[in-house]
Amino acid sequence: MTAATQDRGPQTHSFALGDPSRSFAGGVHPPEGKHLTEDRGIEPGPSAKELAVLLSQHIGAPAQPAVKKGDIVAAGQQIGECKSFVCAPVHAPTAGKVKDVSLLPHAVLGRAMGVIVEAESTTQPTLPPFQRPQGFDSDAYTSEQICEAVRDAGIVGMGGAGFPTSIKIQPDTKTPKETLIVNGCECEPYITCDYRVMLEWTEQVITGVQLVARACGAKNIFIAIEDNKPKAIERMNASLQKLGLSAAIRVVPVKTKYPQGGERQLIRAVIEKIVPTGGIPPMIGVVVTNVATAAAIADAVVHGRPLTHRVVTVTGWGVARPGNYYVSIGTTVQALIDHCGGMTADAVKVVLGGPMMGIAIADLSTPITKTGGAVMVLTTQQIGKGRFEQRQTPCIRCGRCLQACPENLNPTKIAHAVKNSLMDVAESYYISACIECGCCSYVCPANIDLSGYIKTGKIFLARRKKKMPS
Numbered sequence: 134m135t136a137a138t139q140d141r142g143p144q145t146h147s148f149a150l151g152d153p154s155r156s157f158a159g160g161v162h163p164p165e166g167k168h169l170t171e172d173r174g175i176e177p178g179p180s181a182k183e184l185a186v187l188l189s190q191h192i193g194a195p196a197q198p199a200v201k202k203g204d205i206v207a208a209g210q211q212i213g214e215c216k217s218f219v220c221a222p223v224h225a226p227t228a229g230k231v232k233d234v235s236l237l238p239h240a241v242l243g244r245a246m247g248v249i250v251e252a253e254s255t256t257q258p259t260l261p262p263f264q265r266p267q268g269f270d271s272d273a274y275t276s277e278q279i280c281e282a283v284r285d286a287g288i289v290g291m292g293g294a295g296f297p298t299s300i301k302i303q304p305d306t307k308t309p310k311e312t313l314i315v316n317g318c319e320c321e322p323y324i325t326c327d328y329r330v331m332l333e334w335t336e337q338v339i340t341g342v343q344l345v346a347r348a349c350g351a352k353n354i355f356i357a358i359e360d361n362k363p364k365a366i367e368r369m370n371a372s373l374q375k376l377g378l379s380a381a382i383r384v385v386p387v388k389t390k391y392p393q394g395g396e397r398q399l400i401r402a403v404i405e406k407i408v409p410t411g412g413i414p415p416m417i418g419v420v421v422t423n424v425a426t427a428a429a430i431a432d433a434v435v436h437g438r439p440l441t442h443r444v445v446t447v448t449g450w451g452v453a454r455p456g457n458y459y460v461s462i463g464t465t466v467q468a469l470i471d472h473c474g475g476m477t478a479d480a481v482k483v484v485l486g487g488p489m490m491g492i493a494i495a496d497l498s499t500p501i502t503k504t505g506g507a508v509m510v511l512t513t514q515q516i517g518k519g520r521f522e523q524r525q526t527p528c529i530r531c532g533r534c535l536q537a538c539p540e541n542l543n544p545t546k547i548a549h550a551v552k553n554s555l556m557d558v559a560e561s562y563y564i565s566a567c568i569e570c571g572c573c574s575y576v577c578p579a580n581i582d583l584s585g586y587i588k589t590g591k592i593f594l595a596r597r598k599k600k601m602p603s
């Protein structure tokens with residue numbers, strides 16, 4: 134029996150819709166920390182003199198520069214174009230002048246090409262006045278029209294994955310995409326941007342959901358929300374009822390457990406189907422999209438607006454004024470933190486993303502991207518007293534990492550293989566099936582950064598296979 138196919142006990146269980154015990158095997162329950170920002174409504178983010186727009190903000194080939202130094206660009210103009218199938222264009226978030234096309238800091242790649250736009254004026258980004266058209270009918274659009282609008286708008290999975298959405302929502306005649314699951318779980322601790330989007334942009338999200346279902350042909354439509362967000366569940370249900378859509382789109386409360394929002398974990402919880410190891414949801418006729426992505430789709434299709442802004446949660450005890458901000462893509466982390474009153478004296482670490490899956494950054498000129506839903510500033514106390522002094526100790530073979538892994542992997546064996554540069558062995562333990570959730574590191578009593586080793590191994594393998602620029 135391989136690591137990935139070990140029996141973890143019964144995987145089928147009959148749930149009634151709305152049963153909060155809907156979940157998956159494995160996972161952890163870290164402190165939620167959402168109280169810092171969950172009641173903070175979406176506010177305009179910082180005005181910026183310069184925006185550093187990366188050309189690589191998605192899975193796939195980077196966009197290629199469509200402008201050069203000195204060009205004048207309009208707000209929403211395409212500044213990065215696609216030359217490959219798996220790619221997404223990028224657009225200028227503001228009108229201005231191209232200061233440079235050069236290497237910029239990138240949280241994952243270190244440095245990557247981008248376009249620096251000098252803003253024509255330094256006004257704060259304004260919240261978009263989305264208006265659901267009176268008597269909106271998603272059938273008035275063809276699947277091709279929706280996919281084209283989504284592709285032209287440069288929309289990618291905004292929950293963190295960054296896969297170009299137009300490819301994901303295309304219909305498939307071979308394996309029809311019968312089920313659409315809209316991910317409103319936001320299981321990552323501390324982050325509340327999707328929660329606020331669900332509360333404040335409810336009809337925009339629903340409009341996007343209808344458009345995705347129309348594009349891919351899904352007939353079974355679910356919006357899955359963790360049961361720690363009762364207000365979002367209530368708001369979504371009320372809006373669906375008001376719009377006469379409660380029979381067509383069902384809100385499914387799922388158990389609050391990390392990583393409930395992982396695509397494979399969510400599919401398991403909502404429709405009790407299992408995506409094969411190494412496979413993707415469309416293989417079993419399922420499309421999963423995030424609520425913020427659905428909102429961006431509505432904006433692109435109904436109003437023709439490209440993806441140039443997003444809601445970002447700025448949180449952690451190390452920032453003076455945590456909250457949820459509507460931010461221009463390309464705003465630096467420094468500008469965003471300054472806008473939130475700066476860092477506290479005991480701040481020690483800045484993370485792009487949440488505490489489980491986020492990436493610590495050393496360069497605060499790193500820009501916000503389409504997938505960057507959070508900036509977290511941690512203090513020594515928040516990281517854990519004495520954490521810096523906590524040393525990694527030898528594995529005690531407790532098996533906690535195996536129990537916690539939601540993908541049924543053997544994290545300790547994969548990490549050991551990566552540490553010893555035995556990449557073939559790591560592959561034989563299904564390293565590529567790791568969703569980088571961090572559960573294994575979280576539970577390890579020996580403080581072994583298992584997911585860190587595994588992420589490094591995956592980057593090494595991707596570069597070896599030339600799927601990632603070195």
Ligand code: SF4
Nearest residue numbers: 538567568570571573
């Ligand atoms: S990071 Fe990977 S190996 Fe570790 S628990 Fe998550 S899926 Fe499993």
Ligand code: SF4
Nearest residue numbers: 528529531532534577
């Ligand atoms: S949790 Fe840590 S100590 Fe326990 S088996 Fe896994 S690697 Fe070893």
